[in-house]
Amino acid sequence: xxxxxxxxxxxxxxxxxxxxxxxxxAVVVDDDHRVLLTRRADNGRxxxxxxxxxPGEEPAAAALREVREETxxxxxxxRLTSVDVTAPIVYPNGDEAxxxxxxxxxxxxxxSARVADDxxxxxxxxxxxxxxxxxxxxxxxxxxKALEGGPEAWFRRP
Numbered sequence: 293x294x295x296x297x298x299x300x301x302x303x304x305x306x307x308x309x310x311x312x313x314x315x316x317x318a319v320v321v322d323d324d325h326r327v328l329l330t331r332r333a334d335n336g337r338x339x340x341x342x343x344x345x346x347p348g349e350e351p352a353a354a355a356l357r358e359v360r361e362e363t364x365x366x367x368x369x370x371r372l373t374s375v376d377v378t379a380p381i382v383y384p385n386g387d388e389a390x391x392x393x394x395x396x397x398x399x400x401x402x403x404s405a406r407v408a409d410d411x412x413x414x415x416x417x418x419x420x421x422x423x424x425x426x427x428x429x430x431x432x433x434x435x436x437k438a439l440e441g442g443p444e445a446w447f448r449r450p
Contacts, residue, residue, distance in 0.1 A: 309388065312390055314344070314351070314392050314394070315343065316354045317394075317434050318355045318396055319397050320340075320359055320367050326419055328405060328415070328417055329427075330362055332428075336413070343362070356369065359398065363407075364405060364415075366402035367401060370398055370399055373396060374393075374394075376433070377391070377393070378393060395438065397438040397439075
């Protein structure tokens, strides 16, 4: 389901007004060092797998769930890679949101990459040197931070 039930219930009260939401992103790498990307149905752009946490859900569990639900790929967490805040987003239906995003590097361990929900038009594995266009700016940041190999998570310094 593209919009979690709790967000639908919130929207019934606030309409399209801006919502501050927790999100997760996953940079999934396979044994050939390719990254898993989805082409989003809402904007037609390629992106790393991402989604909204359910109330009380741990970020790592949410990221694993999103990868499985959206792509059919089973993965394991390697490490936390970045924490950042997205720019405000206005969706085609007028809903406004901004996300606190917690990103993880993951390793694919099973499953088969495919479109597994209605949120995406395509799913594919790509070499980091040959990423498809158009690619979201947030995905460029998340890919860079996940693949640079540093042991600590990146965040914007005040």
